[in-house]
Amino acid sequence: MKILKENAGPLTNFEVLDFLRSRGAAKDPTRVLAPVAPSEYKVYDYLEHSVASSQTRESIAEFVTKCKPYKLTKTEIATLINIRPTSAVEIDPLIEDLDSRLGESVEELVELIVQMFPPSPDQITTDE
Template identity: 30%
Template sequence: MKILEAQNAILTNYEVYSHLTEQRERYAQNKHRGPPNLETVVREILQYFHTPPGPLSHGTITYTPECIAELIERLRPYDLTKAEVVMLFNHRPQTVATLNTIIEDLEDRVSPEDQEVLIQIIIDVLGRPPPAQEQGADDTPMENGGS
């Protein structure tokens, strides 16, 4: 077999998640089991998506297929690469510091005001993470002063 077009499309985590859950449902409706290796890979990928701190790890998934198109359209004026847009969708950054880890040469390419606008676009389209995800580090036992 010869690969004609390598990386013809880049998928977001949400698109992969949707495809795998639909495939799993199709197998269940037809009362067929997939190949054991495929079932293992699908189970492990879905388990990864449900592991915090990922945006898909919340109880309910708030993303829709329309979110992807809307995010792409609203980010178009900022001349971001396809990979950067996918990472923004996958990671849903909430601060400029996090945004800086995703977009290469952020300070040179995007003004400080536009950096805040980018964060606001992401929040508007994808929403904020639930409060439980933001707390995480507050549960450390070090506050009691004991070891």
């Protein structure tokens, strides 16, 4: 792997999962296309059970576009994508000066997150 640009920005969990898939990481180590480190298997396994496994490039790009009016930083947007908060209480520690920056539009942002990103596979089984 070659680093093209240092500190280009934070990655979402989906991007890390997509990268690991492209390297050949899978649940079955015998199906590996390229040498994959044991730590990559652990990260892959963790991300497969997170909200990243149910996200798509299109949904992330659309979410980033729809977040423009909220004037969030790239890191805040990546954090929202990774964690997928479902209430104002969960979103409060993720955005600095939430009340002064977003005010009443916090609920709109939460609704946007819930609408754009489906729950993780683990959340679906827990809710049922």
